Amino acid sequence: MSAALFEYLLRLGDNTLVLGHRVSEWCGVAPALEEDIALANTALDFIGQTQMWLAYAAEVEDKGRDADALAFRRDVWDFRSLLLVEQTNGDFGKTLMRQFLFDAFNVLNLTALVGSADVRIAEIAAKSVKEAQYHLERSRETVIALGDGTQESNRRMQKALDVLWPFAGEMFVVDAVDTEMQKAGIGPDLAALRGEWVAIIQPVLTSAMLTLPESDFAHKGGKTGVRHSEHLGHMLATMQFLPRAYPDAQW
């Protein structure tokens, strides 16, 4: 049980860590000052959620590691982040589309986790879901505005959707860990969330004058750690540089 729970918590914490890192890469170079502030805010929320998820993961693992050790001392194959959140920022449109696809999932997943049989998970989810709802509100509005903006902004948003779509399906893939969590009343049935997720995104994409790709093909391998994207290694090389270069130092 604790092995599956540890794995499950890593998935939650690694998604927020990796996406928080990606979003933080925008700091200082966003298209407008208001967006810069909003993106930093989103990144901050994700780093805060990461601290909670990974701290709990470390406790469950009980091998003397803490949240920082998990974030900064694991290599690619030990990460359990979705392929979607590892994708590079690209232009602002791709960043916001990635955010929107994830936010819609995150709100549903966290809402379910608020009722988790695991009290700690329920508490963390209750704190995080309010932030996630706000993220969704923002990314939804921005996707609509840019989709239904100029021809150029519509073209870019459609391209972002097309590029990211094959990475969205992994959010709803159920494996043995998910099944064990569901049986224990800890986590939701991810496959069942897919319908609700489509119900959130479909009207938004319609308002945004965007077309949902027909293919349901989904890349897999991020959340199981079996096959991450090449991008993740580069991200970790940057992110983990200091703790790796000065292993004895306290910061």
Place this chain on the structure above:
Amino acid sequence: MYAQMIKSEATLDDPEKLAAFQARIDAGDKIEPKEWMPEGYRKTLIRQIGQHAHSEIVGQLPEGNWITRAPTLERKAILLAKVQDEAGHGLYLYCAAETLGVTRDEMTEMLLDGRMKYSSIFNYPTLTWADMGAVGWLVDGAAIMNQVPLQRTSFGPYSRAMVRICKEESFHQRQGFDIMMKMCKGTEAQKNMAQDALNRMWFPSLMMFGPSDKDSTHSVQSMSWKIKMNTNDELRQKFVDQTAPQAEYLGLKIPDETLAWNEEKGGYDFAEPDWDEFFEVLQGNGPCNVERIEARQKAWDDGAWVREGLMAHAEKRAALKEAAQ
């Protein structure tokens, strides 16, 4: 201090109006945007507040440089929050400047084509994690020296922006000092990193206050208008007097052999920075001038389609709303 070398504009207004305006300032009144003000006052303020705003925005870059490499989750969150605060300061300041009849976009264009400046300090690179400490401790420390008195400046919106900004800046300075403490109590490598950061940042920090009073020709008018509250040398002295004991506490050595307490004047004697270097940096020859402006230019150009898209959507929404009424 994020505004340097602000040239006061000459003013050609009616002498009676000018005298009445000066009397209000001397009486401690706040001047509000819709009230009469001399043209020179308005232009000088646009330049000063604009430069201050640009400094906040360009100042995001050297610190943003370390957000993705912050060594712990907590340090990453603190640094992100700090850089986000700076963007917020930029926003209040642009808003304060806009009340004087210039738009944010116009100011951005002027930054990008070199007509407006930002503080010289942000043209220096941040090379190690200790620089995040040194920037908070020294650069924010120097900025506070200047900004605390500016809370009493005569222009209402600027003064109110300063009140908010100062609260956050003191928090930033404490965080910077906290990073330095951790480094100085840490491993040999961390101590060396901290000393190296101080060595590189010390003189550029002293330059933030601008040239010596004897070479600073623009102060008199700005001081009588209460746009500038203290002279460059007064603030620099205050900064050194505050910082030298802190360096000693950290066990770091300020890179100035002449630095010594002077009982008679009740302050430290210290070496002037290399003013030739300062003027070179202002001319565009600092270590990072080109990169900083390139980064801002790229953000501006890459963001054009987003700004246009958002604008087009807002117009469509407004048209729909109008049609519905």
